[in-house]
Amino acid sequence: MTERLLEGFKRFRGEAYKGVDPEMLRLVREGQKPEHLIMSCIDSRANPAKILDADSGAFFAFKAMGAIVRPHQSGTNLSASLHYAIEHMKVPSLVLMGHTHCGAIKALAEDIDDPEISSFVSVARLALHNAQSIVGVNASHEALLRETEQQTVLQSMRNIGQYPSVKKALSEDRLKIKGWIFDMEGGNLLEFNEASGAFENITHFDPPSSSHDHDAHGCHHG
């Protein structure tokens, strides 16, 4: 079951523990000094370490369904993690990263009949209402989902700004918060631009060509 994971670990170990100044041993010796805390979804396709090709030590990783941030409550995993990262480790950058085709957002928009999930994702129902009024009643369901994904990042940004450690760091002008969407099908990263009030593509790569998609698809099934 875990064979492929262990193969990957061997490759990682071969790279990170060898060489003149092995990266991991240096990080253990000198300690970590990450520049970011990235809050992302639990989705297996939107793993920030993978899609940002980040080195060990680059960022604190926090994951939650849909990257949804609840209003502040003391004693939660998120509150403690933020406090550690921002107060103790003085991380200057906080990134909230949602993604397209997010199952948590779909569960929210489609009012999933599973109390264990709906009681959490409903934290973002204001984002859903905002999205509904932005896209209008004639919009397709997919358009509503895409807008809800973006509005959820915005609501989470507002909520995270109310956590005491974040509020304090913002007031001392030593923390920047960015809102991102990983556009999975297009291979783009969108960032919320406060000046324009919209998510904008900050990558400017061409989307993967359809022939490439076809080949990749054929490979999997061939």
Ligand SMILES: [Zn+2]
């Ligand atoms: Zn997701």
